Every structure is written in C-alpha cells, then in structure tokens.
Amino acid sequence: MTSTRIACFYVPMFPLAARLRSEPELLSEAVAVVEGNGNAAHVVAATRRARTKGIKPGLSLAQARSILPKLIARGRDTECERTAQEALIEVAESFSPRVEDAGEGVVYIDIAGMTRHYDSELDLAKAAMRAADEVGLPARVGIAASKLAARVAAELPKSPTVVDPGSESEFLAPLPLARLTPQLDAASMLARWGLSSIGELARLPEAEVAARLGEAGRELHYAARGIDPRPLIPRPLPPDFREGMELEWPLVALEPFLYIANSALERLSKRMELQGFACKRLELTMNLDPDGFAARAIELPAPTRDVKTMLTLLRLDLEKAPPGAPVTGFSLVAHPDRPRRAQLSLFGPAALSPEKLATTIARLVALLGEDRVGMALTVDGHLPERYGIGEFAPPPPPDRRLKPEKSRGLLAMRVFRPPMPVEVLMHGEQITAVKGEGDVCGSVRSASGPWRVESDWWTEAPAARDYWDVELDGGNVYRLYQSETKEWLVDARYD
Amino acid sequence: MAATAPLIDWQFQLLQTSHPAPTLVPPPPPVEPVEPGSALAQVRATLEASVAAKVRSGAELLRRAANNTERPELIPTTLEAFDALLGGGLERGKLVELVSRRATGRYSIAMSALASATSIGEAAALVDLGDGFDPRLAETNGVDLRRLLWVRPRSVKEAVMSAEMLVATGFQLVVIDLGLHPVKGRRAPDAAWVRLARSAETSRTAMLVSSPYPVTGTASEAVIKGSSGRPKWRRGLLMGLEMTLTLEKHRHRKAGTRSTLALEVLP
Numbered sequence: 001m002t003s004t005r006i007a008c009f010y011v012p013m014f015p016l017a018a019r020l021r022s023e024p025e026l027l028s029e030a031v032a033v034v035e036g037n038g039n040a041a042h043v044v045a046a047t048r049r050a051r052t053k054g055i056k057p058g059l060s061l062a063q064a065r066s067i068l069p070k071l072i073a074r075g076r077d078t079e080c081e082r083t084a085q086e087a088l089i090e091v092a093e094s095f096s097p098r099v100e101d102a103g104e105g106v107v108y109i110d111i112a113g114m115t116r117h118y119d120s121e122l123d124l125a126k127a128a129m130r131a132a133d134e135v136g137l138p139a140r141v142g143i144a145a146s147k148l149a150a151r152v153a154a155e156l157p158k159s160p161t162v163v164d165p166g167s168e169s170e171f172l173a174p175l176p177l178a179r180l181t182p183q184l185d186a187a188s189m190l191a192r193w194g195l196s197s198i199g200e201l202a203r204l205p206e207a208e209v210a211a212r213l214g215e216a217g218r219e220l221h222y223a224a225r226g227i228d229p230r231p232l233i234p235r236p237l238p239p240d241f242r243e244g245m246e247l248e249w250p251l252v253a254l255e256p257f258l259y260i261a262n263s264a265l266e267r268l269s270k271r272m273e274l275q276g277f278a279c280k281r282l283e284l285t286m287n288l289d290p291d292g293f294a295a296r297a298i299e300l301p302a303p304t305r306d307v308k309t310m311l312t313l314l315r316l317d318l319e320k321a322p323p324g325a326p327v328t329g330f331s332l333v334a335h336p337d338r339p340r341r342a343q344l345s346l347f348g349p350a351a352l353s354p355e356k357l358a359t360t361i362a363r364l365v366a367l368l369g370e371d372r373v374g375m376a377l378t379v380d381g382h383l384p385e386r387y388g389i390g391e392f393a394p395p396p397p398p399d400r401r402l403k404p405e406k407s408r409g410l411l412a413m414r415v416f417r418p419p420m421p422v423e424v425l426m427h428g429e430q431i432t433a434v435k436g437e438g439d440v441c442g443s444v445r446s447a448s449g450p451w452r453v454e455s456d457w458w459t460e461a462p463a464a465r466d467y468w469d470v471e472l473d474g475g476n477v478y479r480l481y482q483s484e485t486k487e488w489l490v491d492a493r494y495d
Numbered sequence: 496m497a498a499t500a501p502l503i504d505w506q507f508q509l510l511q512t513s514h515p516a517p518t519l520v521p522p523p524p525p526v527e528p529v530e531p532g533s534a535l536a537q538v539r540a541t542l543e544a545s546v547a548a549k550v551r552s553g554a555e556l557l558r559r560a561a562n563n564t565e566r567p568e569l570i571p572t573t574l575e576a577f578d579a580l581l582g583g584g585l586e587r588g589k590l591v592e593l594v595s596r597r598a599t600g601r602y603s604i605a606m607s608a609l610a611s612a613t614s615i616g617e618a619a620a621l622v623d624l625g626d627g628f629d630p631r632l633a634e635t636n637g638v639d640l641r642r643l644l645w646v647r648p649r650s651v652k653e654a655v656m657s658a659e660m661l662v663a664t665g666f667q668l669v670v671i672d673l674g675l676h677p678v679k680g681r682r683a684p685d686a687a688w689v690r691l692a693r694s695a696e697t698s699r700t701a702m703l704v705s706s707p708y709p710v711t712g713t714a715s716e717a718v719i720k721g722s723s724g725r726p727k728w729r730r731g732l733l734m735g736l737e738m739t740l741t742l743e744k745h746r747h748r749k750a751g752t753r754s755t756l757a758l759e760v761l762p
Contacts, residue, residue, distance in 0.1 A: 351618075352666065372648070376643065376645040389645070394642045402616060407572065407607040409574065409607075410606075411600070411758040411761070412636065415628070416627070438675070439596075474597065475724050475726070492629075495601055495602040
C-alpha cells in the first residue's frame, strides 16, 4: 500500500502576489495592498522595496504614507485573488487530479505514486514551483505525509522542503510555535509556560495540555506531534476558466482596455495550456460606471489558445458594439474544448497540424469576417451565384502517394457577385452591343442564346432568366441574362 | 623573437620516454566476403513463394520507405500546355505568376491546379480576391471541396496577409487570384511579395498568383503571360477557348517559350 504523500503550494503574501500577477509592471515598485476604507485602511502586504523602507503589515495607510509618501497603494481585489487562486489550483491539477483548494494561496495535492514520473520528490517540488512561476505566482512547495506538516514545510523561506515519511515530529520539533498555526490564541499562555518551540509542546503530557487548554489544546498537541487526521478533500473540475480584475479608475477608450484584456487572455491561455484545453467560446462581462454591466459572448471558429486571435476577435466585437459607459471592471470566461488532434501519415502527403489550422482559421475570421473563410459548399438549384460556406475540416490525407487525376480541361467561369447591371443593344432578336463597367463594354462579335432557366417557381420568390453567351470585340466572353423585370445583368466571365 | 625561439625549440624536442614502444593491436581475422543479400536469398529459398515475397531486408525496407516519403517536387496542373512551360508543373516552394488582362484561361488553370492538388490528398487554399469561385463548377472540374479552403479577402493587402498565414500553416498549394481589372484595393508593396515567396520556400508551398497585370516583381520564380484568347464557336454555340501562353520569365529556364492551351466549355 502506498503511504499518503501530500504536497502543499503556498503563495506568501497572497493578496499582493495576486495583484502583482495582474499588474506585473508594479513588481519593482514600492507597492502596498491595503484593506478597508478611509481611516480604517491598513496595509495587508507590501513589496520588498516597500518593506525595506519600513512598511509593515498592520500599519494604517496614513502611517505608511507618512513613512513613504511615494508608496503605491492598491486595494484588495477579490477578482484578482479569485483568479490567482484558480490559476494556482490549475497548476496543481497539472500534476495530480486530486487537489484540495484551501483558499488564500494554499492548495494541497495528493502526490502518492507520482515519484515514478520524477527522480525524487524534490524534483517534483521544483517542477511544481516552476509551473506556478509560469502563471505568475511565486509559490513555495512543501511535501510531507500530512496536510499540516506539508503546509508548515511550504511556509519555510527555503523552498522546496521535503519531509521524509515518519519524520514529521522531528521536522516540526525545532520550529517556533508560531509556525504551527499563525492565528494561535494560546500563544501568550504557552509563552508564559516557557515554551518556544513545537518540540517542547510535543514533549508535554497530552492530558495535562488538554486539561488546561481544552479541546483546542489537545488538537494543538496532536499537531505538535505531527499528527493530522484531516484527509485531503479533492475538488471537482471547473467547467470554465475565468480571469478578470477590478480597475482602479474607469476606462473609456478601447485601447487601454484591450491592453489589460491582453494580459488577462495571456493568463487564460497559459492556464488552458496547463490542462491541455483550448478556448471554444469566450465570454466578456464588463462592470460599467456608475452601475450596470455589459456581457457578450464570442464563438471561436475553432478551438484555439492563440492570444492574438482572441484579442482581435474581442477588439472587433467591442468596436462593433461598444459598452456605452466607462468600464470599472471585467471578467473573461473561456469555455474549454479539446484542441483538434490527428495522427499524421508517415508515407502519404503531409497533413496540416489541426491545432495550427484552427488558429489560422480563427485569425483569418478575425481579419476578414466569419462568412469569408471556410469550405465552399454547393447549393441545390440552378442559379450559379449560389454558394454555401461550411467549417473547413479536411479529411486525413491518404496513407500512400497518389497520382493526380488528369484535368478535364474545362473552361472555368468567374462569377460576378453581385451580378453587374449592363445596357444591351439589340437588333431584332440578336444582341449587338453591351455597355457596362470596365472591360464589359463593346460591340458583340458572336452570341448565343437565349436559354431559359427557371428556379424556385415553387417559392414566393421565383426566378426566371434568359441566359446568353456573348463575345465582345475585346475577345472576352461573358454570360449575361435578362431577368423577369427585363433588367440585363452580367453574372460571369469565361476565363 | 629571440624570447620565443627557445620556446619553439622546446616544442620540437623529443620527449624522453621510459615507456616501452607501443605495440599495435593484432589485425582482425579476415572476413570471408559475403555477397550482399545472399543470406536473405538463402532464407527466401527455404520459404514458400508467397511468404518469401514478403520477406525483406532492412536495407530494402529503408529504400522503400525513402521512395514513399519522397514528395514529388512538382504539383502538375495536368494541363500539358501549361506544365510544359514550367518543366512539369508548379514547383514546391516557388511562386509562379500568371498574368493576363483578357480572358485567357487564368481561372481555368487555377482550377486545374487546385483539382490536381486536392485529388492527391493535399491541402490547398484559394485566396479569391475577385470572389468569382463557383463551387459547383469547381467540383465538376475535379476539385475536392473538402480539401480546399476558400478565403475571400477584400483588398490586395488582405489577400497577401491571408496567403502568408496559409503558407505558414503548411498548405501545400496556395492560389491567389486577384480577379479582374481593376484589382480591388491598392497594390501590395514588392517587399510583401518577396516575404511571401520566402515563406513559401521555407514551408515548401507551391504558389500560383493569377493577376490581370504583373504584381510580384522579383519575387516570382516564373511569369507566364496569357494572350490571344480565341473563343471557339460552332453552329452558334460557344465550344471553348484557345489561347497562347508565353513564358515571360523563369529563373532556370529559357524565357520566350510558347504553347497553346485549348479549353472546352462544360457540355
């Protein structure tokens, strides 16, 4: 039987880390994240640059500003923190499907049996830290047999830390009591007892501690001995990926908004890549000033993770229908789908990479429009200008080389969409001259017709046309017709 | 120089070696010459004919695989008059321009190229600036619509951008048709065509640009000009079109060669 092994991801100063993930340009600045409004606003976390100047958690904003007038203060952003937590969970899910969300930058994963994929647990922990760094979160990782020991190991500044199985109590013993649980109410009492390390507490008789501190004391004593009976509670997989933030000031122009949306899309793309997904549908919800919201959904022509494509589609959509009021916050939701995959042939013609093709089609749609890219479809009926456009999904190429089929040598026609109206001069039953735009002008050398085409006579909009082939004196041959309204139109050129 | 001379002398001094003189490893015993494939022939001789025909040496398998994986360098349009000018068809990785303002079968040649490429299972794209593609007629001409991506840009700039994306994706044939005179949108700069030609060369994509007047400049491998389109009429019915194709430019072939192409109207 495999023993329980749990890895803990821990992001120190999580509110700040989440904020810097959304605004990476502030990384090198003196920034403090504050909680509360007005006089109650106090510092929750601060960057290293601010801390070196004396900014500490707990200071009021006014005190912090008196120490460092140029301090950049940012309020706690629940949207940023929620998306950062989701990103951390997704990083964890890229390692193991059994993941517990402990909130506030803490995630546990069950790594039992995973050492088969890595040389050691230390390598696994290092890989986990790198993966978290990829999504912009400076996580620490600890590995132990229980959640408590893994959490304490992750909180140590020298990361990653691996606690060998069965040595949890030895690992905890030299650490200060504050490491066991930061919000320890009994800390002052334990200090009066003369206890400073976890090991000293563990050496006291359990019954005596329980008699003085109650049930909480008994649990604390268990924890000090490295005993944590709490099992890992895995969370279900989320149906979508979400990124967003509340803005410091309302945005009116499109470009600044797209600049922020771009970084949110990049984060979404990285998160989907971790899970092996691509985006099929993108939803944007914008909070508007002073009240209200605007929501829209963009269907992508094929699943993709290409940020440029998604941003272009977003831009086109916003240009087409602006929100109508300044934007104070937004959230982007990506509905995932499996990227297209295909087995490539070894001997036949090279197949297109499905993922690359999907991205190209999405980019072409963003550039040209939805109805201008795809597979051409034939449509029932006799009217030549009719066509359909479908999704381009080519079948796999044959597994051997074929010889090209001999061309029939047919003369093709360029269809005029829409048909070009022309003036026609007739002598009796024969067309003698045509006057239209460009080259469609001149006297007629030869002509044949008319041929009657009747279509859709069973519908409310029937079409009856008399077709002619005419060769003009320039040498070009056109197909033209006279409609029911006696209007002459050129609908194709032989070429 | 005086200082370096002793150093050079020292370099050439023979080392005093106390080690015994090295002895060569004895040569390997002579191997009896074996005729290549003789062992395989012996094995085949012991097997039934049907089984023996399926037994192959590793070298034979490798040769066969190499033959199979080798893609032909050309995509023929199967229109002999056109292919003859280019030495067999559209070369992979090269850009060929077909120019004619009059009706000289430009669109028909493009359709034949698309039909040929899609019939052998290759992915092709038509960048149709003129928006004159008729799916039904193309299907009749042999184009496999499932393997053809139809792109309808609105300007030359969009057409070149689209083509560049398609080439980078790995389409084996990209046809750009700029439509009839006057071409929609402004002309693309020469640098854009050069960049497109380079992309095509990198991804081994055959490119055909069909235009009413020359646009690709120095980027094209070959330029073919269509002229003297002569419609053929019989008993008052249009039967086809006959035209002369002239090789105006080719980097490796003699320019000025002509051929006559005859196309028929769908009966």
